[in-house]
Amino acid sequence: MKNLYIFIVVLFIPWNFSLAKYDEFEDGDDIMEYDDNDFAEFEDVSEDAVTESPQRIITTEDDEEEATVELEGQDENQEDFDDADTQEGDTESEPYDDEEFEGYEEKPDASHSKNKDPITIVNVPAHLQNSWESYYMEILMVTGLLAYIMNYIIGKNKNNRLAHAWFNTHRELLESNFALVGDDGTNKEATSTGKLNQENEHIYNLWCSGRVCCEGMLIQLKFLKRQDLLNVLARMMRPASDQVQIKVTMNDEDMDTYVFAVGTRKALVRLQKEMQDLSEFCSDKPKSGAKYGLPDSLAILSEMGEVTEGMMDAKMIHFLTHYADKIDSVQFSDQFSGPKLMQEEGQLTKLPETKKTLLFTFNVPGSGNTSPKDMESLLPLMSMVIYSIDKAKKFRLNREGKQKADKNRARVEENFLKLTHVQRQEAAQSRREEKKRAEKERIMNEEDPEKQRRLEEAALRREQKKLEKKQMKMKQIKVKAM
Amino acid sequence: AAVPPARYKPPATETNPALEDPTPDYMNLLGMVFSMCGLMLKLKWCAWIAVYCSFISFANSRSSEDTKQMMSSFMLSISAVVMSYLQNPQPMSPPW
Numbered sequence: 001m002k003n004l005y006i007f008i009v010v011l012f013i014p015w016n017f018s019l020a021k022y023d024e025f026e027d028g029d030d031i032m033e034y035d036d037n038d039f040a041e042f043e044d045v046s047e048d049a050v051t052e053s054p055q056r057i058i059t060t061e062d063d064e065e066e067a068t069v070e071l072e073g074q075d076e077n078q079e080d081f082d083d084a085d086t087q088e089g090d091t092e093s094e095p096y097d098d099e100e101f102e103g104y105e106e107k108p109d110a111s112h113s114k115n116k117d118p119i120t121i122v123n124v125p126a127h128l129q130n131s132w133e134s135y136y137m138e139i140l141m142v143t144g145l146l147a148y149i150m151n152y153i154i155g156k157n158k159n160n161r162l163a164h165a166w167f168n169t170h171r172e173l174l175e176s177n178f179a180l181v182g183d184d185g186t187n188k189e190a191t192s193t194g195k196l197n198q199e200n201e202h203i204y205n206l207w208c209s210g211r212v213c214c215e216g217m218l219i220q221l222k223f224l225k226r227q228d229l230l231n232v233l234a235r236m237m238r239p240a241s242d243q244v245q246i247k248v249t250m251n252d253e254d255m256d257t258y259v260f261a262v263g264t265r266k267a268l269v270r271l272q273k274e275m276q277d278l279s280e281f282c283s284d285k286p287k288s289g290a291k292y293g294l295p296d297s298l299a300i301l302s303e304m305g306e307v308t309e310g311m312m313d314a315k316m317i318h319f320l321t322h323y324a325d326k327i328d329s330v331q332f333s334d335q336f337s338g339p340k341l342m343q344e345e346g347q348l349t350k351l352p353e354t355k356k357t358l359l360f361t362f363n364v365p366g367s368g369n370t371s372p373k374d375m376e377s378l379l380p381l382m383s384m385v386i387y388s389i390d391k392a393k394k395f396r397l398n399r400e401g402k403q404k405a406d407k408n409r410a411r412v413e414e415n416f417l418k419l420t421h422v423q424r425q426e427a428a429q430s431r432r433e434e435k436k437r438a439e440k441e442r443i444m445n446e447e448d449p450e451k452q453r454r455l456e457e458a459a460l461r462r463e464q465k466k467l468e469k470k471q472m473k474m475k476q477i478k479v480k481a482m
Numbered sequence: 483a484a485v486p487p488a489r490y491k492p493p494a495t496e497t498n499p500a501l502e503d504p505t506p507d508y509m510n511l512l513g514m515v516f517s518m519c520g521l522m523l524k525l526k527w528c529a530w531i532a533v534y535c536s537f538i539s540f541a542n543s544r545s546s547e548d549t550k551q552m553m554s555s556f557m558l559s560i561s562a563v564v565m566s567y568l569q570n571p572q573p574m575s576p577p578w
Contacts, residue, residue, distance in 0.1 A: 148537055
């Protein structure tokens with residue numbers, strides 16, 4: 001409330017100025033009656049002021065009589081002289097104000113009129129501007145290309161370093177197990193190059209052979225495409241890891257007939273769909289290996305239970321359990337022919353060639369951000385490979401198992417033959433027709449009429465013999481049926 | 483008798499074209515298409531994309547890839563860029 005009063009007081013100080021003035025005018029009227037001559041000039045003005053003021057006085061006095069009463073006494077005494085001055089100031093300022101503001105009124109008008117006239121600024125074409133700034137898109141493009149080139153060089157070198165780190169770690173073990181380490185197939189003689197064979201900026205091969213049991217071992221270091229910037233950016237969305245793929249080709253006599261795979265569930269599901277042998281011989285879904293003490297991440301695909309029992313010995317389980325995070329898949333197969341070939345139905349007339357193979361796929365730890373040191377952690381896995389080679393040689397199915405395996409293989413072959421029976425018949429038919437046509441052509445082309453006749457007779461005789469054979473067969477079948 | 487060690491045979495991917503990575507071939511084709519567009523239609527951005535495609539194709543190329551093919555695609559894209567700028571020296575305007 002106190003604040004409110006102070007606020008009202010502050011507001012009404014200017015009111016009080018005017019009030020005090022006009023009060024004095026009222027009093028002043030009485031005084032002026034006596035001093036007419038001296039103050040005649042101001043009379044008119046004061047009358048004008050008085051005529052204006054009564055309106056104000058009425059309004060203000062009606063509103064806030066309390067406030068005005070409190071301050072009136074104080075103000076009157078202080079501002080007697082001030083009022084005269086202000087009065088004079090007011091009267092004098094009026095003519096000046098008009099004169100002063102005349103100029104100001106014109107000036108805004110002048111500027112307004114200027115804005116109404118449009119000014120067109122013509123754009124200078126960018127290529128005549130002589131500034132590099134207008135070419136910023138081009139500079140951006142070139143910068144992008146430079147970034148790509150830089151990434152290519154950096155990625156290429158990183159892959160190279162990783163490959164050589166891997167090789168240096170594994171060199172000793174490989175050289176102690178294989179006579180021939182490193183061969184690119186170009187030399188006439190089989191000599192160890194002792195070097196990795198670079199197929200690509202991200203794929204390195206190493207061929208080892210010269211060991212008992214196996215024909216040879218091909219190691220492929222399949223790195224991520226670090227040299228391609230697009231691939232690097234794609235990997236930021238979807239992390240992937242480098243892979244080491246080892247394919248051991250066994251000698252025919254050194255491995256028994258079975259198909260078996262162990263690995264991560266995801267990898268096995270994929271392989272079962274893609275690989276020819278796994279899809280034909282391992283029809284069940286991947287089973288959990290918990291029975292043998294394997295971690296949950298690993299599953300088993302097997303042709304028959306006996307194979308699983310035989311494969312899962314203590315040392316193998318130890319390898320699989322300790323390095324489960326690095327194992328993607330392990331596949332032992334005597335019917336290995338690679339992934340299923342997508343061919344048209346009419347073309348497949350022969351079963352694809354199979355080779356007894358052990359196939360290992362390992363993931364390099366680091367999930368993309370690998371350092372050369374990570375390569376050392378893969379060394380025990382190579383020991384596992386060597387151990388598996390020896391194991392595959394030693395493991396033999398018992399009689400029952402062998403029978404089952406043979407039956408399976410016969411079944412697969414039969415199915416295949418049934419599917420392609422029609423195609424094979426057609427192929428045989430067309431071959432026969434071709435032969436006949438060739439014979440006929442030869443006979444026609446023969447100029448000597450004598451020879452022609454002899455050849456024709458020989459052809460006739462051959463056909464007659466064939467017909468007789470067919471008739472004999474039909475008779476035999478009829479007899480059997482009876 | 484000691485059997486001589488077996489020799490290296492190129493892995494199956496080289497004999498089976500279905501297993502190969504198709505990226506370098508696609509990028510090569512794309513690069514050529516874009517450089518032709520850039521030359522015929524005088525579009526600068528087409529020509530620049532062609533240069534990028536040619537670089538990507540090179541980075542993904544296989545060892546058996548012909549270097550002549552790489553070089554020809556690269557030269558074509560560079561010529562598309564140069565021709566676009568000779569005909570119209572104005573800088574590229576961004577699409578926004």
